[in-house]
Amino acid sequence: TFSVLSGREEKMILYLLALNLFVAAMGEDSRCQQSYDNEKIGCEIEDGDEHWAYNSKRKSCFHYYDCEGNNRVPDFNTEEECSQTCNPVSDPRCKAVLPYEDYWVCGEGEAGIGYAHIHGECSRVCGDLPRNMLFDTQHQCQEACKVAAQ
Numbered sequence: 001t002f003s004v005l006s007g008r009e010e011k012m013i014l015y016l017l018a019l020n021l022f023v024a025a026m027g028e029d030s031r032c033q034q035s036y037d038n039e040k041i042g043c044e045i046e047d048g049d050e051h052w053a054y055n056s057k058r059k060s061c062f063h064y065y066d067c068e069g070n071n072r073v074p075d076f077n078t079e080e081e082c083s084q085t086c087n088p089v090s091d092p093r094c095k096a097v098l099p100y101e102d103y104w105v106c107g108e109g110e111a112g113i114g115y116a117h118i119h120g121e122c123s124r125v126c127g128d129l130p131r132n133m134l135f136d137t138q139h140q141c142q143e144a145c146k147v148a149a150q
Contacts, residue, residue, distance in 0.1 A: 028086075031053070031074040031076065031082075031085065032054050032056060032086035033056055034053060034054060034055070034073060035057045041053070041073055048065030049066050050063055051063065051075040051077070052064075052079050052082040053073050053074070053075040054087070056086075059146060061076070061079050061086065061087070091145065093114070093132075093134065093135060093144065094115045097117060098125060111125060111126055112124075112125050112129070112133075112134030112136070113125065113135040113136070114129070114134050115145045115147070122135070122138055122142050122145060122147050
Protein backbone atom coordinates (compact mmCIF):
# COMPACT_ATOMS: atom_id res chain seq x y z
CA THR A 1 0.00 0.00 0.00
CA PHE A 2 1.00 3.53 -0.64
CA SER A 3 0.75 5.93 2.31
CA VAL A 4 1.03 9.68 2.05
CA LEU A 5 1.71 10.01 5.77
CA SER A 6 4.57 8.59 7.76
CA GLY A 7 3.88 6.39 10.79
CA ARG A 8 4.73 9.27 13.09
CA GLU A 9 2.32 11.63 11.29
CA GLU A 10 -0.46 9.02 11.43
CA LYS A 11 0.07 8.63 15.19
CA MET A 12 -0.02 12.40 15.65
CA ILE A 13 -3.29 12.68 13.71
CA LEU A 14 -4.83 9.86 15.74
CA TYR A 15 -3.65 11.52 18.95
CA LEU A 16 -5.17 14.86 17.90
CA LEU A 17 -8.46 13.19 16.96
CA ALA A 18 -8.60 11.39 20.31
CA LEU A 19 -7.78 14.63 22.13
CA ASN A 20 -10.50 16.46 20.21
CA LEU A 21 -13.06 13.79 21.14
CA PHE A 22 -12.00 13.94 24.78
CA VAL A 23 -12.30 17.73 24.90
CA ALA A 24 -15.71 17.56 23.21
CA ALA A 25 -16.89 14.96 25.74
CA MET A 26 -15.73 17.16 28.60
CA GLY A 27 -17.45 20.19 27.06
CA GLU A 28 -20.50 21.94 28.37
CA ASP A 29 -23.63 20.02 29.20
CA SER A 30 -26.21 20.38 26.41
CA ARG A 31 -28.84 21.28 29.03
CA CYS A 32 -26.87 24.50 29.57
CA GLN A 33 -27.14 25.59 25.93
CA GLN A 34 -30.92 26.17 25.97
CA SER A 35 -32.62 29.56 26.09
CA TYR A 36 -36.12 28.60 27.24
CA ASP A 37 -38.25 30.91 29.37
CA ASN A 38 -40.51 29.57 32.08
CA GLU A 39 -43.46 31.40 30.49
CA LYS A 40 -43.14 29.25 27.37
CA ILE A 41 -42.97 25.83 29.01
CA GLY A 42 -44.69 24.01 31.81
CA CYS A 43 -48.04 24.49 33.50
CA GLU A 44 -49.60 25.77 36.72
CA ILE A 45 -48.05 24.94 40.09
CA GLU A 46 -50.95 22.85 41.32
CA ASP A 47 -50.92 20.67 38.22
CA GLY A 48 -47.32 19.58 37.86
CA ASP A 49 -43.96 18.53 39.24
CA GLU A 50 -41.25 21.15 39.81
CA HIS A 51 -38.22 21.05 37.51
CA TRP A 52 -35.32 23.41 36.85
CA ALA A 53 -33.96 24.53 33.48
CA TYR A 54 -31.21 26.90 32.38
CA ASN A 55 -31.58 29.98 30.19
CA SER A 56 -28.23 30.52 28.45
CA LYS A 57 -29.09 34.09 27.38
CA ARG A 58 -29.90 35.20 30.93
CA LYS A 59 -27.24 32.91 32.43
CA SER A 60 -29.60 31.76 35.14
CA CYS A 61 -31.65 28.79 36.26
CA PHE A 62 -35.43 28.98 36.55
CA HIS A 63 -38.10 26.60 37.74
CA TYR A 64 -41.17 25.40 35.92
CA TYR A 65 -43.86 22.80 36.48
CA ASP A 66 -44.14 19.80 34.17
CA CYS A 67 -47.70 18.50 33.80
CA GLU A 68 -47.14 15.96 31.11
CA GLY A 69 -44.56 13.94 33.02
CA ASN A 70 -42.32 13.87 29.98
CA ASN A 71 -39.91 16.73 30.81
CA ARG A 72 -40.55 18.87 27.75
CA VAL A 73 -37.10 20.44 28.01
CA PRO A 74 -33.74 19.01 29.09
CA ASP A 75 -33.77 19.93 32.76
CA PHE A 76 -32.48 19.41 36.30
CA ASN A 77 -34.09 18.10 39.47
CA THR A 78 -32.88 20.95 41.70
CA GLU A 79 -31.74 24.55 41.43
CA GLU A 80 -28.40 23.59 42.95
CA GLU A 81 -27.79 20.92 40.30
CA CYS A 82 -28.65 23.42 37.56
CA SER A 83 -26.40 26.16 38.97
CA GLN A 84 -23.45 23.87 39.61
CA THR A 85 -23.67 22.37 36.13
CA CYS A 86 -24.35 25.45 34.02
CA ASN A 87 -23.15 28.41 36.02
CA PRO A 88 -20.47 27.30 38.48
CA VAL A 89 -19.04 29.99 40.73
CA SER A 90 -15.33 29.69 41.47
CA ASP A 91 -14.53 33.01 43.15
CA PRO A 92 -14.10 32.34 46.90
CA ARG A 93 -15.60 35.76 47.70
CA CYS A 94 -18.93 34.44 46.41
CA LYS A 95 -18.80 31.51 48.80
CA ALA A 96 -17.79 33.43 51.92
CA VAL A 97 -20.66 33.70 54.38
CA LEU A 98 -20.56 37.23 55.73
CA PRO A 99 -22.08 38.01 59.13
CA TYR A 100 -25.66 39.31 58.91
CA GLU A 101 -24.80 42.34 61.05
CA ASP A 102 -22.37 43.57 58.37
CA TYR A 103 -25.23 44.27 55.93
CA TRP A 104 -26.27 47.74 57.06
CA VAL A 105 -26.20 51.30 55.78
CA CYS A 106 -22.81 52.96 56.06
CA GLY A 107 -20.79 55.79 54.56
CA GLU A 108 -19.66 55.66 50.94
CA GLY A 109 -15.97 55.17 51.72
CA GLU A 110 -16.59 52.52 54.36
CA ALA A 111 -18.44 49.97 52.26
CA GLY A 112 -17.41 47.20 49.97
CA ILE A 113 -19.63 44.91 47.94
CA GLY A 114 -20.29 41.40 49.19
CA TYR A 115 -22.40 38.50 48.02
CA ALA A 116 -25.44 38.10 50.29
CA HIS A 117 -26.37 34.43 50.33
CA ILE A 118 -29.66 35.14 52.08
CA HIS A 119 -31.04 37.10 49.13
CA GLY A 120 -28.76 35.81 46.36
CA GLU A 121 -27.61 39.29 45.44
CA CYS A 122 -24.64 41.61 45.70
CA SER A 123 -25.02 44.17 48.48
CA ARG A 124 -23.08 46.93 50.20
CA VAL A 125 -21.30 45.57 53.24
CA CYS A 126 -19.89 47.45 56.22
CA GLY A 127 -17.81 46.30 59.11
CA ASP A 128 -14.25 45.25 59.74
CA LEU A 129 -14.07 42.61 57.04
CA PRO A 130 -10.84 41.93 55.17
CA ARG A 131 -10.89 43.64 51.76
CA ASN A 132 -10.04 40.34 50.06
CA MET A 133 -13.53 39.10 51.02
CA LEU A 134 -15.23 41.97 49.17
CA PHE A 135 -15.60 43.40 45.67
CA ASP A 136 -14.87 46.99 44.71
CA THR A 137 -17.94 47.40 42.52
CA GLN A 138 -21.43 45.99 42.14
CA HIS A 139 -20.59 44.91 38.58
CA GLN A 140 -17.52 42.91 39.71
CA CYS A 141 -19.64 41.05 42.26
CA GLN A 142 -22.43 40.33 39.78
CA GLU A 143 -20.01 39.00 37.18
CA ALA A 144 -18.05 36.81 39.60
CA CYS A 145 -21.04 35.48 41.55
CA LYS A 146 -23.25 35.02 38.47
CA VAL A 147 -25.92 37.41 39.71
CA ALA A 148 -28.25 39.01 37.17
CA ALA A 149 -28.06 42.82 37.05
CA GLN A 150 -30.82 44.44 39.07
